[in-house]
Amino acid sequence: IGQTVRYYKTTTSTNEVAKDLARQGITEGAIIITEEQSKGRGRLGRTWQCPPRTGLCFSVVLFPRANPMEVPQFTMLAAVAVVKALYRTLGLRAQVKWPNDVYIEGLKICGILAEMAAEADRVKYVVLGIGLNVNQSKEDLVCFGNTATSLRVQLGRTLLRSQILKVLLEELDNLYTLWQQEGFLPLKGLWRDNALWIGNKVQVSGLNSNYQGTMEGIDDGGALLLRLYDGTIKTFYSGEVSLRPA
Ligand code: ATP
Ligand code: BTN
Structure with missing residues (x-):
């Protein structure tokens, strides 16, 4: 390169x-x-x-x-x-x-x-x-x-x-x-x-959505994994959303 x-x-x-x-x-x-x-x-x-x-x-x-x-x-x-x-x-x-x-x-x-x-x-x-x-x-x-x-x-x-x-x-x-x-x-x-906020409370927002939970990390493809307060894990793809501390 x-x-x-x-x-x-x-x-x-x-x-x-x-x-x-x-x-x-x-x-x-x-x-x-x-x-x-x-x-x-x-x-x-x-x-x-x-x-x-x-x-x-x-x-x-x-x-x-x-x-x-x-x-x-x-x-x-x-x-x-x-x-x-x-x-x-x-x-x-x-x-x-x-x-x-x-x-x-x-x-x-x-x-x-x-x-x-x-x-x-x-x-x-x-x-x-x-x-x-x-x-x-x-x-x-x-x-x-x-x-x-x-x-x-x-x-x-x-x-x-x-x-x-x-x-x-x-x-x-x-x-x-x-x-x-x-x-x-x-x-x-x-x-x-080297990742920011793993294990911390974060907010993931898209155009029409807003989720809060704990940042678990990323999956094998690089998508974001969020543990919601009910314990389930939700996956987010990078085209759609922004991540910030909650
Ligand atoms: P997210 O990536 O979580 O959606 P973000 O604010 O980092 O949020 P990006 O699209 O990644 O958004 O980056 C573009 C934003 O970066 C711009 O809206 C502006 O606020 C900011 N920005 C632009 N130029 C610079 C710069 N030279 N240094 C730091 N920030 C910049
Ligand atoms: C972002 O923070 O959303 C990404 C910014 C990427 C900026 C670089 S500067 C070189 C290249 N040319 C562009 O117009 N954008 C990227």
Whole structure:
């Protein structure tokens, strides 16, 4: 991963560019990286905002032998890779938040957006977009209320984004190879070891639904397991819902 790099000073969204290039058959593992996005996107139509040259904003093109149901696993794979890279490069302890974020000290530092195309239940490509807050100042983050942080805010100094990128690409490569060889099971373990709120009271909300219970963990496919107060377990898939503390 990262053998082929397409760099843009500015672009709409690296996920959009990556999907175009995936359709055109760019090599697997290519990354599309930019200093500035005019249409950075998050999940569920939300926006991703990052001042020019402050964060790491990039997308990886993958051609996995997978079915569409498995695609959320790549989001979780990327989240684990971010946690590992932050620990290896900076000694920081971050946590994964189901389904697609990385948190440090209760604040969001990274968001991941996996998109795909499929045909007849086979995935044609997956685009894995990663936005990591690196050198944003406190002022850059006030627009998110008290919900976001950056590596600079955590550590009190600016960082070289290229160093973090290099290690992050290595971790993504290692975990993608692991997925190809052994499937999601070992990743499920790694994810769980670093997960936020397991055993805690949480709330899972969708468009027309709202459930409270105890977060049990994830199932063998990566879906969220919630123990309701009557003791039954309910399963949630990542396309539909948001998770927060209750
Ligand atoms: P959930 O993932 O649980 O549904 P979320 O608020 O994390 O909730 P996402 O869709 O994952 O939602 O992320 C998009 C949201 O992230 C945006 O609505 C915005 O509030 C926030 N956001 C946008 N840019 C950044 C950033 N650079 N750092 C932190 N948060 C950001
Ligand atoms: C989220 O938190 O919901 C996901 C945010 C994903 C942001 C990254 S930045 C690189 C790539 N391009 C995008 O437009 N989004 C992803």
